[in-house]
Amino acid sequence: MNNRQEKQVKKIRRDAFADSHPIVNLIYFIFVIGFAMMSLHPVSLGIAFWGAVSYSICLNGRRALYQNLRYMLPVVILTALINPAFSHQGVTILRYLPSGNPLTLESILYGIAAAVMLVTVLCWFSSFNRIMTSDKMIYLFGRLAPYLSIVLSMTLKFLPEFTARIRQVYQAQKAAGCVMSGKYFKRLRTGMRVISSAATWALERAVITGDSMKSRGYGLKGRTAYSLFHFRKSDGCCLVVILAAGSFVAAGMIRGVIDWQYYPDITENGSDGMGTAVFAGYLLLVSLPCVMHLYQAIRERKKR
Numbered sequence: 001m002n003n004r005q006e007k008q009v010k011k012i013r014r015d016a017f018a019d020s021h022p023i024v025n026l027i028y029f030i031f032v033i034g035f036a037m038m039s040l041h042p043v044s045l046g047i048a049f050w051g052a053v054s055y056s057i058c059l060n061g062r063r064a065l066y067q068n069l070r071y072m073l074p075v076v077i078l079t080a081l082i083n084p085a086f087s088h089q090g091v092t093i094l095r096y097l098p099s100g101n102p103l104t105l106e107s108i109l110y111g112i113a114a115a116v117m118l119v120t121v122l123c124w125f126s127s128f129n130r131i132m133t134s135d136k137m138i139y140l141f142g143r144l145a146p147y148l149s150i151v152l153s154m155t156l157k158f159l160p161e162f163t164a165r166i167r168q169v170y171q172a173q174k175a176a177g178c179v180m181s182g183k184y185f186k187r188l189r190t191g192m193r194v195i196s197s198a199a200t201w202a203l204e205r206a207v208i209t210g211d212s213m214k215s216r217g218y219g220l221k222g223r224t225a226y227s228l229f230h231f232r233k234s235d236g237c238c239l240v241v242i243l244a245a246g247s248f249v250a251a252g253m254i255r256g257v258i259d260w261q262y263y264p265d266i267t268e269n270g271s272d273g274m275g276t277a278v279f280a281g282y283l284l285l286v287s288l289p290c291v292m293h294l295y296q297a298i299r300e301r302k303k304r
Contacts, residue, residue: 015059015131016296017289021235022136024242029128031246032286036120038253040113041260041268043279049116051286052123058293059130068123076115083111089263110262129160139229154206165198238288245285252278 017025036048057065085097090104097103134154173194252258257274261267 015289016292017238018059018131020238021229021231022132022140023231024235024239025131025136026140027239027246028242028285028288029124029132031242031249033121033124033128035246035249035253035282035285036117036124039258039260040110040117040262041258042113044258044282045113045116045120047279047282047286049120049123051283051290052120052127054287055127055289055293056123058290059127068119071122072119075119076112079115079118080108080111083114084108087111091265106262106264106266109266113262136229154209158202162198162202165201166194169194169197238292241288242285245281245288248281249278249285252281 017028032048032051035044036052039045039048053065053068056068060067084103084107087107087110088101088104090102090106092105093102094105094108095103173190178190178193252274257278259268
């Protein structure tokens with residue numbers, strides 16, 4: 001095996017949570033993405049952010065951290081600056097803007113919390129797109145809603161394939177000497193030609209996929225489908241942990257145990273003892289894929 005083949009083997013990362021049953025993956029992402037959007041408590045935001053980034057690193061390696069930071073930092077800074085410019089609520093006035101509106105500490109902190117929530121949800125959706133493949137979506141929704149499942153599976157595959165196609169078209173036009181450089185309008189014309197070609201390819205591929213699935217009898221009553229997914233004992237244990245931790249955290253959020261108020265002043269409405277237990281359950285929930293990944297890596301290393 002040469003060095004290039006060794007690098008390709010290292011890039012292929014097995015993940016225990018990704019190998020779980022699709023229903024386990026789907027329920028988990030419903031819980032973590034829903035919780036990430038429901039609570040703006042600083043502790044819950046930190047737990048959700050840590051879990052999303054850690055699992056992204058487990059899936060994609062260290063390069064995922066640098067790729068995430070490229071859009072995380074600008075979003076956090078931009079949101080933290082935009083929110084105080086439009087929202088002037090809060091009792092802690094830091095100074096007055098040239099327009100005469102007050103700049104409050106509460107509006108700045110709320111902007112930072114909203115930005116962290118946004119990047120956390122985007123990071124979770126990135127892992128969702130990686131884990132929930134088209135085969136899993138068709139397995140879950142193929143019988144209940146066949147047309148919805150095929151649309152969802154095609155949508156999940158659309159963005160990465162469309163991005164890769166744009167790169168291929170651009171490299172092909174660059175090799176043929178058709179790429180215009182220099183003025184802004186020339187570069188814009190090149191970009192429009194590349195996107196037009198990639199969009200035409202995407203539409204044609206969608207039509208071909210639909211015709212192919214229809215010709216194979218997809219969605220007809222009584223049609224059976226072969227599947228590689230089997231619900232194992234480990235999937236049952238994982239699902240029990242997810243449902244227990246997720247239900248406990250959901251009950252705590254519904255009861256207002258970890259409520260956090262930014263306006264008009266910063267106030268925590270929850271109780272300390274019960275809030276700590278909810279945070280511990282939330283930490284267990286978001287850490288589950290990373291723990292499974294590390295456990296599998298340790299077992300494989302011992303076998304070697």
